[in-house]
Amino acid sequence: MTHSSPWQQRLATGTEDIQDEVIGWYQRTPRGxxxxxxxxxxxxxxxxxxxVILRRVVDFLEVPDDVPAGVTKRMERQQVxxxxxxxxxxxxxxxxxYTNVGGPEVMVGQIERLLREIDLPSLTLGILPATAEVGIxxxxxxxxxxxxxxxxxxxSSSVEITDPAELALHHKAFDALSRAASYGDDAKHLLGKALSFWSTPGSPLDDIRRRAD
Structure with a gap:
């Protein structure tokens, strides 16, 4: 079964309520x-x-602006x-x-966090190289x-799939992505390259920094 829910309907009261809903999903899911x-x-x-992400959601969908509350809930969900x-x-x-979300300073902080968290026991984090050959x-x-x-x-919407046959295809697809991804030191190397990109002054970053100022 496939069910679609329009974002403007789900976010009719802002971002906090749906972030609270997502917390429940994660808390009830031992493995995801x-x-x-x-x-x-x-x-x-x-x-x-x-x-930055939730601000873009609110502005694009023109839903009630409760970005600070939504961000607080998103941080709360990370306790899992x-x-x-x-x-x-x-x-x-x-x-x-490399997708520019908030400019170099935000991106540096984000990638530094990934490097800190990559060895968490609760996390198996792979980076799929841009040039990787994937079997899908x-x-x-x-x-x-x-x-x-x-x-x-x-x-425009959130789509939920529960049909067993479709779920099986998604597991198969995730397995293919995982086989092509880099893990451990190889993943850290890719993160380090991205961190260097966002940290080092010079083209094209100078233009990005000027636009962010």
Whole structure:
């Protein structure tokens, strides 16, 4: 079964309520998986990065502006990484390390956090290199909550999939992405390259910094 919910309907009261809902999903999911091709997984976002993301959501969808409250809830949900009761397998696309969210300062803080957290017992974090050959066609990012639900965040709506046959295909797809991803020291190397990119003055970063000022 597939169910679609328009974002403007779900965010009719702002971002806080839906972030509270997501906290419940994570707390009820001892094991989860996520594939995020072009940004940072929400449960590893810094406060600064999350603030930029939720500000863009509010402005784009023209929903009530409660960004600080929504960010507070997003930070609260991250406690699942430290409670010893959860584990998440996450594959980030290398592109997500270079997608400009908030400018160099925000990106440096975000990548530094990934480097700090990559060895958490609750986390298996892979980086999918931009040039990696993957045995499936390119696809949108998705979250898998346990073995019974997959969620997509599209431009206008959130899509939830619960059909067993479709779930099995998503597990197969995640396995293919995981096989192509880099882990451990190789992943840290990719993170280090991105950190150097955002930390080192020079083109094209000078233009990015000037626009951010």
């Amino acid at each position: 998986k996520a594939y995020v091709p072009d940004m940072i997984w929400g449960t590893l976002q810094t406060e600064a990065y999350a603030t 990484l430290y409670d010893g009761e959860h584990h998440y397998d996450v594959v980030l696309g290398e592109q997500g390390l 066609v390119p696809m949108s990012g998705f979250n898998m909550y346990g073995g019974d639900r997959v969620n997509y965040e599209l431009v």
